[in-house]
Amino acid sequence: xxxxxxxxxxVATVKAPGLEGVKLLVIQPLDRSLKPTGGQLVAADAxxxxxxxxxxxxxxxxxxxxxxxxxxxxVDHAIVGIVDAVSALAGNEQ
Amino acid sequence: MKLGxxxxxxxxxxxxxxxxxxxxxxxxxxxxxxxxxxxxxxAVDTVGAGAGETVLILDEGNSARQVLNAPGAxIRTLVVGIVDAVVEGPAAx
Numbered sequence: 001x002x003x004x005x006x007x008x009x010x011v012a013t014v015k016a017p018g019l020e021g022v023k024l025l026v027i028q029p030l031d032r033s034l035k036p037t038g039g040q041l042v043a044a045d046a047x048x049x050x051x052x053x054x055x056x057x058x059x060x061x062x063x064x065x066x067x068x069x070x071x072x073x074x075v076d077h078a079i080v081g082i083v084d085a086v087s088a089l090a091g092n093e094q
Numbered sequence: 095m096k097l098g099x100x101x102x103x104x105x106x107x108x109x110x111x112x113x114x115x116x117x118x119x120x121x122x123x124x125x126x127x128x129x130x131x132x133x134x135x136x137a138v139d140t141v142g143a144g145a146g147e148t149v150l151i152l153d154e155g156n157s158a159r160q161v162l163n164a165p166g167a168x169i170r171t172l173v174v175g176i177v178d179a180v181v182e183g184p185a186a187x
Contacts, residue, residue, distance in 0.1 A: 001118075001170075001171055002134075002135070002136060003104075003136065031134065032101065032120055032122070032134045046110050046168065047108050057104060057106070057136050059169070059170060059171075060170075061170065062155055063155040063158075063168045064168065065168075066155070066167065066168040067110050067168030078168060080109060080113060080168050081106040081109030081110065081113055081118075082106060082107075082108040082109070083105070084105045084106055085104075085105040086103075086104050086105075086120065087102045087103050087105070088101060
């Protein structure tokens with residue numbers, strides 16, 4: 001799992017079966033200092049409460065679909081938690 | 095599996111139900127000599143690993159769900175061991 005910032009939403013009317021009602025968010029993956037790293041992604045919101053600006057963590061690959069109510073959906077990135085705090089240990093700052 | 099070093103924790107109250115009561119560790123990935131290899135992972139702790147420890151990270155979903163005995167959980171990354179030593183080259187006997 002990795003950290004990411006939610007930076008937008010995606011609206012799609014025509015979707016593959018199983019994706020009805022799934023909220024899609026644009027996320028920017030972050031490194032552990034919370035700086036953007038890599039390209040932006042569209043992720044399904046498995047916690048139903050994430051919104052733009054929020055710090056989240058997401059899971060990729062097959063496990064992303066496992067986070068959805070129907071685990072056989074074409075989802076490859078899913079937000080599985082909203083971050084309250086990231087504590088870096090003293091002396092380990094990048 | 096991968097080597098990592100625990101550098102922090104991630105605290106979350108709103109999460110997928112399978113993450114309830116699980117500890118999330120922020121782990122830098124290491125090369126075998128213990129230097130940062132670049133990148134990090136957030137892993138679910140299964141061994142009680144703590145700050146600064148070198149750990150063994152499992153990053154494969156089917157194995158992770160077996161370890162947790164949680165079929166269907168959206169979890170693929172676990173801390174599954176605390177590393178005492180890594181010996182490069184022929185092992186000492």
